Amino acid sequence: MDAVLENAWLIPLLPLMTAGLLALFGKFLKEPLAGWIAFLSVGASFLLSVAAWIGVTDEEHETFTKKVFDWIPAGGFDISLGYRVDPLTVVMLFLITGVGALIHLYAIGYMHGDPNLSRFFFFLNLFVGSMLILVMANNFLVLFIGWELVGACSYLLIGFWYTDMQKSVAAKKAFVTNRVGDFGLLAGMMFLFSYFGTLDFDTIFRTAPSVLSGDNAWVATAVALLLFVGVAGKSAQIPLFVWLPDAMAGPTPVSALIHAATMVTAGVYLIVRSNVLFALSDIASIVVVLVGIGTALFAALIAIGQYNIKKVLAYSTVSQLGYMVAAAGIGARGDASGYVAAQFHVLTHGFFKALLFLCAGAVIHAMHDEEDMRKMGGLAKKLPVTYATYTVGLLAISGIPPFAGFFSKDAILAALFESGEWWGQLAWAIGLVTAFLTAAYMFRQWFMVFHGPPRWDAGVTPHEAPLTMTAPLVILAAFSFTGGFALDVPELNSLLHDWLHPVFGVVGGENLAGAAVEFDGTVMALMLGSVVAAVSGVGAGWFFWHRTSGEDRATMLEKLGPLPRVVREKFYVDQTVEKVVQKPGYALTGALATADQEGIDRVVMGLGGGTKRVGEWLRKGQSGYVRAYASVIAISVGLLAGYAFARGGF
Amino acid sequence: MSMFDIGNSPDYTAYLALSVILFMIGTMGFLLRKNTIVMFMCVELMLNAVNLALVAFGRELGHAGGQIFVFFVLVVAAAEVMVGLAILVAIYRRRLRVSADDLSNLSG
Structure with a gap:
């Protein structure tokens, strides 16, 4: 071949x-x-x-x-396209x-x-x-080209219906936020180049353990943290996650493909690809794990309070990406095989989140472009295929065995726990809470959309989507069901683990793929914990959003004080960003504009005006008469000749 | 050493004196007359004054350079006469006068 x-x-x-x-x-x-x-x-x-x-x-x-060919052969800077x-x-x-x-x-x-x-x-x-x-x-530069291109495509597709102001603003927000992350990636690449003299993956990952040891150990931390800034931008981690929920302004297939299944996992891919660099730095690993799991919890909390069908899924995506980043951050510490778990979740999440988004698209399609879940309800009978496939995706993301999400999420939680580090186990505890929340908010959505009494607007007649739309749903549902146990099960199946094994670098004589999981008491206890968390989440979702009536729910929420409002307002993140970043940014650009107009422009305009005035004065000397010019020449020659005579020669 | 100390034959001094006189006549004519054709002739007079000086220098120094240079000046002067007279004819056709003071469009 x-x-x-x-x-x-x-x-x-x-x-x-x-x-x-x-x-x-x-x-x-x-x-x-x-x-x-x-x-x-x-x-x-x-x-x-x-x-x-x-x-x-x-x-x-x-x-x-x-x-394929030499791209930039410039002396010591030699980049090939390959x-x-x-x-x-x-x-x-x-x-x-x-x-x-x-x-x-x-x-x-x-x-x-x-x-x-x-x-x-x-x-x-x-x-x-x-x-x-x-x-x-x-090499990193070619990766960077792709990285920037997908960012540009994301911008173009979020703003696909650009005549809607809100959508083009969302596109701009995504682009600008990603630029912040790209800056980190670029700086990390420059660091790498200055220490390795190349951006080639093979060379860097093979020599990194020896080059970045001893006095250069801090470089690994710096590079990993800078790359992580890029990861945080692309994979929507705290504090750069704000663009992803807004990116739902794009058409739903775009949300499914770019903002759930593929592009946002590029950050996780980058960590798994650069596994050696991240494994070399404990500080970077702690940061990555804690930021990742923090994002997972934070986004899951926000998702509970959302009413827009796509926004719930968007925050859910941010939350799941947090899981992946945390797993990739823990890497191969202790008995963990975090990189494999992260990549595993990239795959299964790609299946079930794409499925959920496409189902949401089918629902929106059926409801005549209505995205508010408060105006849905009772759609199960009207959209049987969508309902069935959505349920598969729901069980997968909630982590109910034997659906795909259970195995990958369990692999992540196991990796966090078995790392043997306190921060890994802290992350495991938070991850367990997040698993509970995930099941709760997903079942909330399921009940709000498909069950209960219809709350449709007048004139809405839901209808099942055409075959081109339902066929992908069915295929993705099949993957969401089988994608877990087919790829990796503790003890029984280590297909993905064995397959990815050669990708990982070797640090301290150990392959960074980590150990294939064996089925022992710990693993069993961890699995049981995940299942309990998921099932209790399902129970909470059922109890609170299906069994409890609207009024009872309102009184319950009132007892929680200001918390529900804070959650619904997404913890005021957007408002804070506006205050902390946007306002000072506007002030700074305003000041710069003033300095430009009042300072630099004045100098430039003054120079021009002065030249003009001098010219006005000088032009009076130009009479236009040939004799006048000739006289000046003759007198000048006379004077020069007189000077020459006086000096006694030229 | 002065630039005039290159010889002392009486002929040579006379030639140079004549050259200076011719050049001054040409210059004054150019400055004082308005008729463009006369001004043009004055320019020719100045050129020929210079030619005379060049020939005198060449002869005194025993060097053919002066004479050869005169040929160049003559050729350039001939070309200049052709272009200049053509311009004059064009100006005359347009204005029916050839006074230099009419041509002051380039005043500032």
Whole structure:
């Protein structure tokens, strides 16, 4: 299968080429055609990814890297454009092209009738191509290209309906917040370059344990923390998570593909990819774990108070990303295999969160673009396929065995606990609380949307979505059910663990993949704990939002004092950011503008005005008469000659 | 050492004196007359005064450079006459006068 790997650059190129095609000739493509072309190109990429997977297997899990061409050969700064196919890349390829293709298919139905359909699929294909560049990069700079491109696509797609002011503001917010993170990533790359003289993954990860030891140990901390700033931006961690909930302004397929399944996991991918750098620094690991699990808890709390169907899922995504980041942060300490657990959750979350978003899209579609859950209810009978598939996704994210989310979330919690570090076990406790909250807010949504009496607006007649939309739901539901036990189960199945093993670096003689989980008393107790947390969350959701009537709920909430209001207002994060960042920012730019107008502009205008006035005065000397000029010349020559005579020679 | 100390034959001094006189006549004519054609002729007079000086220098120094330079001046002067007279004809066609003082459009 060498030929496949030699030509693996086709995987990102196919969607990029269709993107170009749609950009140039989109106008002439009639409605469903543009969508089908886009879908087929991503589908072809998926088939190539399967071929690449077989290729990597044949070479016994070897890493395949290939330089395509020298990009920046500038003396000591030598960057080549190349790609890398290894087990981690293959996992991401499957997720991106597989889920991507399904969401393209779904979008054909969802975006039906939109006048700018070809533009939508142009951006969507551009995104898939960029994301593939990101995961296939063989050095940090190529990864950075993909990183920036997916950010740009995210901006374009959030603001797809840009005539709506609120949506284009959300797009801008996402872009600007991501820039803050990108700055950290860029600074981390510069650090790496100054210590390694290259940005190549292979070289950096192989030599990092020796280069960043002794006096240079602090560099590992600095680099890991700077990279983590980038991660926090892209994967929506505290304090840079504010953009992701607003990003739900984009069309729902975009929310599913970019802001749930793929792009936001790029940060987790970056940590797993740079596992050596993060493993070398204890401080960075503590920061990553605590920020991650803090984000998980915080976002889960906010999700409970939301009424917008997509906002609940958005905060849920932030929360789940927090889990992944925490797992990736704990890495391979003690008996933990955090990196594998993080990547595991990236996969299962990709399945069930994409599924949940697509279901939400089907609901919104059925409710005539209504997103407020208070105006839904009783949809179970009207949307049977959506209801059934949503329920699968719900059980998966709540961590009910044997659905996918149970195994991956349990792997994360086990990794946190078995790290043997106090901060890992603290994170485990918080993670358990978050698991409870997750089940609670998801079941709250389920009851509000599908059960209880209908609270629809007059004239709304819910109807099941077309086949192009329901087919992806069913496929994703199947993955959400099987994706867990098929990939990794303690003791019985270590498929993902074995598969990813060669990706990880070696620090202190230990492979950073960590130990494959064996089924002992601790693991059993941890599993039991997760199940208890999830089930009690389900119970809480059922009790509070289904069994309790509206009035009783209101009196219960009143007893909690100001807490419900604080939760509903998202802990005033946006308001705080406005006060702390936006207002001083405006003040600063205002002051700069004044300084520019009153200071610099005055100097420049003064210079111009002065020159003009001098010119006004000088032009009076120009009479226009030839004789006058000739006289000046003659007199000047006379004077010069006289001077020469006086000096006695030239 | 003065720049005039390159020879002392009486002819040479006379030639130079004539050259200076011609040059001054040309200069004064150019400055004092308004008729463009006369001014043009004065310029020619100045050029020829210089030519005379060049020939005198060349002869005194026993060097052909002076004479050769005169040919260049003559060629350039011929070209200049052609262009200058053409401009004069054009000006005359437009204004029916050739007074230099009329042509003061470039005053500041």
